[in-house]
Structure formats: structure tokens, C-alpha cells
Amino acid sequence: MATHSQKDAYLYKKVITIGTVCELTGLSERQIRYYEKRKLIFPERTERGNRKYSFSDVEMLMDIANKMEDGMQTSELRKEMQKKESKRYDNKLKERMIRGQLNAYFNKRD
Amino acid sequence: MATHSQKDAYLYKKVITIGTVCELTGLSERQIRYYEKRKLIFPERTERGNRKYSFSDVEMLMDIANKMEDGMQTSELRKEMQKKESKRYDNKLKERMIRGQLNAYFNKRD
DNA sequence: CGTGTAAGGAATTCTGACACG
DNA sequence: CGTGTAAGGAATTCTGACACG
Numbered sequence: 001m002a003t004h005s006q007k008d009a010y011l012y013k014k015v016i017t018i019g020t021v022c023e024l025t026g027l028s029e030r031q032i033r034y035y036e037k038r039k040l041i042f043p044e045r046t047e048r049g050n051r052k053y054s055f056s057d058v059e060m061l062m063d064i065a066n067k068m069e070d071g072m073q074t075s076e077l078r079k080e081m082q083k084k085e086s087k088r089y090d091n092k093l094k095e096r097m098i099r100g101q102l103n104a105y106f107n108k109r110d
Numbered sequence: 111m112a113t114h115s116q117k118d119a120y121l122y123k124k125v126i127t128i129g130t131v132c133e134l135t136g137l138s139e140r141q142i143r144y145y146e147k148r149k150l151i152f153p154e155r156t157e158r159g160n161r162k163y164s165f166s167d168v169e170m171l172m173d174i175a176n177k178m179e180d181g182m183q184t185s186e187l188r189k190e191m192q193k194k195e196s197k198r199y200d201n202k203l204k205e206r207m208i209r210g211q212l213n214a215y216f217n218k219r220d
Numbered sequence: 221c222g223t224g225t226a227a228g229g230a231a232t233t234c235t236g237a238c239a240c241g
Numbered sequence: 242c243g244t245g246t247a248a249g250g251a252a253t254t255c256t257g258a259c260a261c262g
């Protein structure tokens with residue numbers, strides 16, 4: 001699941017409450033919760049149900065805020081996200097295929 | 111004031127509430143507040159007065175917890191910290207002196 | 221010395237809804 | 242569609258103090 005290195009541990013750790021995210025991004029709680037409903041961000045929850053965000057989420061929210069200002073809609077943002085995700089997936093697939101060819105090559109030598 | 115690079119920005123940003131710090135460190139609120147009173151950690155405060163910690167603070171607390179388990183006292187920990195700080199200060203001073211000598215050298219050449 | 225706890229108050233967060241558009 | 246707001250409840254955090262040792 002970890003698509004990032006150990007080094008980025010703090011970037012993805014979900015530890016920030018919504019109030020702090022508001023301060024960091026300048027967005028309202030309402031907006032932040034709405035972007036979650038539109039599947040643009042994915043905070044974790046405490047047992048009680050309080051949202052926890054990562055610095056990565058905060059960066060994403062800044063990005064969202066800019067694009068919303070430019071008139072983009074959440075549905076478009078969502079599509080854009082999925083494109084990037086499938087690109088990442090494609091790269092993984094390619095890597096896997098290349099490894100497969102190498103394995104086939106070495107298997108022939110055996 | 112920044113003794114760290116841009117890269118560590120998220121390491122020093124004070125964004126974590128005490129409850130989350132408890133979860134991350136396994137310490138009680140009482141303990142965490144006490145170590146602050148003993149000047150071992152320095153959280154920031156929101157306008158209202160709520161404490162905010164950084165990942166760096168969390169790391170320090172883990173360190174403190176280990177040493178307390180080993181029977182060390184907060185006063186000793188404090189001394190240890192100050193030694194490290196003064197060592198950092200000494201290094202800065204040395205650097206400054208070396209630069210001074212170099213400047214003196216180049217000034218002579220002029 | 222270091223930590224647990226009960227006390228009371230103030231701020232935080234949550235959800236679902238009404239509103240405008 | 243995206244966001245503001247009032248509503249009511251539940252969990253969070255704060256401080257100062259009593260307690261044990």
C-alpha cells in the first residue's frame with residue numbers, strides 16, 4: 001500500500017484535526033467536509049469519529065482550492081485525480097511486465 | 111531561527127493536538143503536560159490555549175519516555191538537552207571564528 | 221518527583237437540515 | 242453546485258488542586 005518511502009512518513013501520517021486544516025488552508029470546515037464527500041480527500045477517523053488529515057491532504061486541499069477558484073468543478077477534479085491514479089497504475093503494470101520479460105530471459109538461461 | 115532545511119518543514123510544524131500525541135507516544139496527557147512544565151518540550155498554543163505539537167516533539171517525547179523508563183529524572187534530561195544546545199552553539203561559534211580568520215587572511219592580502 | 225484523578229468550564233467536532241441558486 | 246448557518250449532542254482540552262510517596 002505504501003507508494004512512498006520511509007522518508008515521507010510524516011507527509012502521509014493522518015494526525016491533523018479539521019480546525020488546524022482550516023488554518024493551514026484558509027478553507028472552511030464546510031468546504032473541507034464537502035470535498036471529502038466528493039471523494040477528493042480521504043481523512044481517517046478517530047474511534048469517536050473525528051477526522052484526521054495528513055500534510056499530504058493539506059497540500060491536496062491547497063491544490064483543490066486553487067482549481068476551484070479557477071472555476072473547475074469537483075467532478076472535473078475527481079476525473080483528473082483518477083487519470084493520475086490510473087497513470088500510476090499503468091506504470092506499475094509496465095514495471096511488472098518488464099520484470100516478467102527479464103524473468104523469462106533468465107529462466108531460459110537456466 | 112531555522113536550524114533545519116526546507117525539507118524538514120513538516121517535521122517542525124506544530125499541528126498535532128495532545129490527544130493524538132498521546133496515541134502516537136503512549137503517554138498520558140498528564141505526563142506530556144508535565145514534561146512541558148519541566149521545559150523538555152515546547153508546544154505552541156492556539157488562540158484559545160490548546161497545545162499544538164510537531165512530529166519533532168513527538169520524537170522527543172519518545173526519547174524522554176525511554177529515558178524515564180531507565181530511571182532518568184527530568185532535571186537530568188534537561189541538563190542533557192542544554193549540553194546538546196550549547197554544543198550546537200559552540201559549533202556555530204567555531205564556524206564564526208573560522209570565517210573570521212579567513213576574513214582576516216583575505217583582508218591582509220588586500 | 222512523577223503521575224493519577226475528579227471538577228467545572230470553554231472550545232471543538234460531528235451530523236442532518238434549511239437556504240440560496 | 243458549492244457553501245453558509247443555526248441546532249443539539251458528544252468528545253476534547255484546559256487549569257488548579259488533592260493525593261500518594
